[in-house]
Amino acid sequence: MKFLSDKALERLRDGAETPDLAGTRYRLLERIARGGMGVVYTAEDENLQRRVALKVLNVPGTDGDLANRLTREARVLAALEHPGIVPVHDVGTLADGRVFYTMKFVVGKPLDKFIESVASVPDRLRVFLRICDAVAFAHARGVLHRDLKPANIMVGPFGEVLVMDWGLAKILREEVSRNRSEADPEATVFEKPKQANIASDATDISAVTGHGTVMGTPGYMSPEQARGEVEHLDARSDIFSLGRLLRFLLTGKPEVASIPGGRRLDKSLAAICAKSTAAAPAERYPNVQEMALDVSRYLDGLAVGAHRESIFEKAGRFYRRYRFFILLIAAYLAMRVLILLFMHR
Amino acid sequence: MNKVLLGLLLGAALGALDGATAWFMPAVRFEIMAIIFYSTIKGLIAGVLIGFFARKVKSLPLGVLFGLAVGALLAFAVALMPDPSGNHYYVQIIVPGSLVGLIVGYATQKYGAAPATTPATR
Numbered sequence: 001m002k003f004l005s006d007k008a009l010e011r012l013r014d015g016a017e018t019p020d021l022a023g024t025r026y027r028l029l030e031r032i033a034r035g036g037m038g039v040v041y042t043a044e045d046e047n048l049q050r051r052v053a054l055k056v057l058n059v060p061g062t063d064g065d066l067a068n069r070l071t072r073e074a075r076v077l078a079a080l081e082h083p084g085i086v087p088v089h090d091v092g093t094l095a096d097g098r099v100f101y102t103m104k105f106v107v108g109k110p111l112d113k114f115i116e117s118v119a120s121v122p123d124r125l126r127v128f129l130r131i132c133d134a135v136a137f138a139h140a141r142g143v144l145h146r147d148l149k150p151a152n153i154m155v156g157p158f159g160e161v162l163v164m165d166w167g168l169a170k171i172l173r174e175e176v177s178r179n180r181s182e183a184d185p186e187a188t189v190f191e192k193p194k195q196a197n198i199a200s201d202a203t204d205i206s207a208v209t210g211h212g213t214v215m216g217t218p219g220y221m222s223p224e225q226a227r228g229e230v231e232h233l234d235a236r237s238d239i240f241s242l243g244r245l246l247r248f249l250l251t252g253k254p255e256v257a258s259i260p261g262g263r264r265l266d267k268s269l270a271a272i273c274a275k276s277t278a279a280a281p282a283e284r285y286p287n288v289q290e291m292a293l294d295v296s297r298y299l300d301g302l303a304v305g306a307h308r309e310s311i312f313e314k315a316g317r318f319y320r321r322y323r324f325f326i327l328l329i330a331a332y333l334a335m336r337v338l339i340l341l342f343m344h345r
Numbered sequence: 346m347n348k349v350l351l352g353l354l355l356g357a358a359l360g361a362l363d364g365a366t367a368w369f370m371p372a373v374r375f376e377i378m379a380i381i382f383y384s385t386i387k388g389l390i391a392g393v394l395i396g397f398f399a400r401k402v403k404s405l406p407l408g409v410l411f412g413l414a415v416g417a418l419l420a421f422a423v424a425l426m427p428d429p430s431g432n433h434y435y436v437q438i439i440v441p442g443s444l445v446g447l448i449v450g451y452a453t454q455k456y457g458a459a460p461a462t463t464p465a466t467r
Contacts, residue, residue: 328448
């Protein structure tokens with residue numbers, strides 16, 4: 001008996017996996033990624049003559065959990081029209097029965113690769129603010145991402161930041177929002193999604209991500225998400241992930257507090273990270289906007305809400321903020337003293 | 346705080362400080378109040394001019410250069426006036442006056458709120 005080599009097996013699998021795009025307006029180009037749920041290819045939209053990313057399920061069938069999830073992901077994306085969220089173009093079923101959707105083909109680098117070329121902390125924070133912007137928008141539309149991590153953030157060549165992979169997104173139902181706001185008045189209240197495609201999908205979610213089902217990425221998912229408490233998740237779960245993401249941007253690791261050059265993480269930034277990743281959701285920022293506001297305040301040289309400064313820290317921050325101006329005044333005074341000394345010689 | 350107000354306040358404060366240093370010059374010490382007053386006015390005028398310039402032109406080098414020129418020009422005008430004994434203090438007045446203009450020019454470009462832009466009309 002002769003066994004097939006791994007290479008031959010891989011080729012056979014690729015052949016079987018390759019989607020049959022007959023009857024669609026797409027022409028397959030190449031495979032770019034493979035995940036647990038599906039495979040992402042680049043394809044050419046022959047009508048519009050542009051390159052798109054095509055995500056297709058591994059398995060055929062339109063009524064399984066995976067098919068529901070992929071369709072739901074496409075609908076969630078379609079409802080979230082925002083420059084920071086990858087736009088979906090089309091959703092459908094292939095001739096072989098597999099569900100697919102097409103989205104913008106993003107040319108860029110994932111965040112973890114991107115930061116290797118960006119040393120400046122302010123530049124990294126500006127990227128972070130753009131991530132916050134997209135996530136805050138999704139929250140405002142009643143959608144939690146639940147899988148925010150560097151690999152799911154793409155940074156384009158012109159600095160555009162796109163939040164990708166909404167496969168684990170959770171659409172918050174009205175009653176969940178009501179319960180959360182009663183439990184904690186400071187928590188963000190999600191309104192019932194206005195768009196029909198999101199609202200009609202809400203009933204599907206419990207089936208996909210019911211209580212006890214742990215989905216997410218270790219190191220980035222919140223403790224309540226890791227415990228599988230799906231019905232208790234709200235914006236603060238994504239805020240936890242954003243806190244880990246912020247720490248990753250600043251230190252290269254989601255949980256370590258020293259940056260690559262050996263310098264310590266600034267106290268204000270460390271406090272923002274600590275507040276957003278507090279174990280108890282009630283101790284975190286109540287919404288993404290407040291977290292982003294603290295980061296913006298740090299960038300502007302202002303005090304952040306997460307950290308109470310000592311008088312020396314305040315003076316240091318004031319000096320850093322107005323350093324050149326203070327030096328100019330000092331130069332002026334020094335020059336004045338020199339003139340006086342010159343005159344009294 | 347808008348740029349004109351920032352220029353005005355900073356110009357006045359630095360002008361007053363500039364004038365107050367005349368106390369260290371015995372020859373003019375008896376005129377200290379008048380010197381402080383006119384120096385403050387000079388700083389005010391320079392500050393307003395530089396503030397308006399910063400509102401119109403958003404450029405740090407040009408702002409600093411304009412501040413330096415305005416400060417120097419106004420200080421030169423003051424330095425043209427001799428003290429009661431007929432002495433002129435060109436260096437002592439023009440150099441600090443120019444530096445005051447430079448500082449105000451820098452500050453108004455770097456800090457202070459720019460005027461709100463008019464929204465585009467349909």
